[in-house]
Amino acid sequence: MTNNTLLANVPVDLMYQALETEKGGVQIYTTALRLAINKELREEWNKYLEQTKNHVQVVSDILTALGLDPDAETPGRKVVRYLGTSLVKTMELASRCADPQAAQIVAAECVVHAETKDHLNWELLGELAKKATAEESALLMPAYEQVEQEEDEHLYHTTGWTRELWIQALQMPAVLPPPEEVQKVDNAIEAAQAKKSRTANAKATTNAKVPANAKAKKASAR
Numbered sequence: 001m002t003n004n005t006l007l008a009n010v011p012v013d014l015m016y017q018a019l020e021t022e023k024g025g026v027q028i029y030t031t032a033l034r035l036a037i038n039k040e041l042r043e044e045w046n047k048y049l050e051q052t053k054n055h056v057q058v059v060s061d062i063l064t065a066l067g068l069d070p071d072a073e074t075p076g077r078k079v080v081r082y083l084g085t086s087l088v089k090t091m092e093l094a095s096r097c098a099d100p101q102a103a104q105i106v107a108a109e110c111v112v113h114a115e116t117k118d119h120l121n122w123e124l125l126g127e128l129a130k131k132a133t134a135e136e137s138a139l140l141m142p143a144y145e146q147v148e149q150e151e152d153e154h155l156y157h158t159t160g161w162t163r164e165l166w167i168q169a170l171q172m173p174a175v176l177p178p179p180e181e182v183q184k185v186d187n188a189i190e191a192a193q194a195k196k197s198r199t200a201n202a203k204a205t206t207n208a209k210v211p212a213n214a215k216a217k218k219a220s221a222r
């Protein structure tokens with residue numbers, strides 16, 4: 001790569017942070033899967049784990065193509081690694097101390113923490129790709145277009161799972177799988193709409209139970 005002026009310093013550190021986030025993601029999903037008891041959630045996270053393994057390769061390939069060593073250490077990458085390791089340790093703690101349902105929620109929260117960073121990385125890489133030289137953009141843009149939609153799914157769908165698993169634990173009507181997943185949400189606006197629609201879905205679930213409750217009340221009134 002002859003022109004490396006844009007992808008220097010901060011942009012390069014972002015690339016290394018992105019790689020470390022994906023590598024941490026593999027560890028986080030591997031651990032989270034041990035805590036996942038819902039069958040459909042396990043299926044989702046298994047899919048995300050495979051996609052995340054591919055993202056590690058995608059970012060490593062970009063760094064290599066830019067003439068950079070994917071194994072080089074940077075301060076930003078070190079911090080990201082610490083965060084990933086902390087999330088894995090958090091889940092391990094939950095698996096020792098919490099009941100299976102609570103540990104599953106901790107795992108979902110940890111995935112959301114990790115995917116929030118992952119999603120931001122790719123959003124920024126997309127911005128970088130738009131402003132990069134033609135040569136740099138040719139590397140970044142196809143990767144961004146391939147990965148970004150998967151990152152949307154990882155973040156928005158798991159956020160929905162986390163909320164509904166919490167609502168279920170609170171013994172309130174939960175919508176499982178969450179509307180974000182059922183509606184195949186892949187952007188923030190759709191995620192907000194899906195979240196809003198859950199109230200109607202939950203109400204419908206509650207109303208569906210009303211005849212039985214009403215029957216019981218009628219019987220006791222007699």
Ligand SMILES: [Fe+2]
Nearest residue numbers: 022052055118
């Ligand atoms: Fe990813």
